[in-house]
Amino acid sequence: MSEEFAAGGDSPADAAAEMQAFVDRHGYLSWLGVTVEAVEPGRIVMSVPYEEKLVNPDPDGTPVVHGGIAATLVDTASGFALRTTFEDPAEAALTTTDLNVSYLRPATGDLRAEAEVVRAGGSMGVTEVTVTSERPDDGEEATEVAVGRASYRLFRGETA
Structure with missing residues (x-):
């Protein structure tokens, strides 16, 4: 994991804490129990x-x-991953323009999403996300249950 986070130089742990604080203030995301586990640029x-x-x-x-x-999770993780491409992730302005989710198998346990930025340009960003689920009934390791791709309009230096 990189020691630098975005242009601000915050540590990944600081960035994760800031993003978790946002989740905790958000009614729907906090109701779901979303946890930010790791943050790196992109x-x-x-x-x-x-x-x-x-x-x-x-x-x-x-x-x-x-x-x-x-x-x-695909949408939220995508937006948060794209926030890391802004100079100040906490103040980033962006909005979903397209969301595609393909379901691979039923999810029967905890869900975990890993989002990677494919491209973050001046005004558009694209991510790819893999969602896995634990399988507590059969003792198997987590397995992919969905994959997704999202596009976002990025408002760099302007408001949404």
Whole structure:
């Protein structure tokens, strides 16, 4: 992990703490229990713990996390990863312009998203995200449950 974070020189731990504070103030993200696990320039790792309030009703009794939770992680992790490309990530202005999520298999445990910036230009940014889920029932390691790509309008030096 890089010792430098963006242009401000904050440590990755400081950046993660600042981003976690934003999540904690955000009604929906805090309700989901989103945790910022790691931050590097152009990359972020976030997670959401498994909770019964997040599962779909399933006729066969297997609790499956609602797909919207994975989609939220793709969108949120993308925006946070792109924030790291701004001089002041805490003051970054950006908005989602396109979001694509492909579901690979049901999520049955905690979710973890790793977002990587593909490109962050002057006005547009693109990310790729992998979402994994723990599989507590069978003792297997985490497995990919969704992949996504997001595009964002970046407002560098202007307001959204």
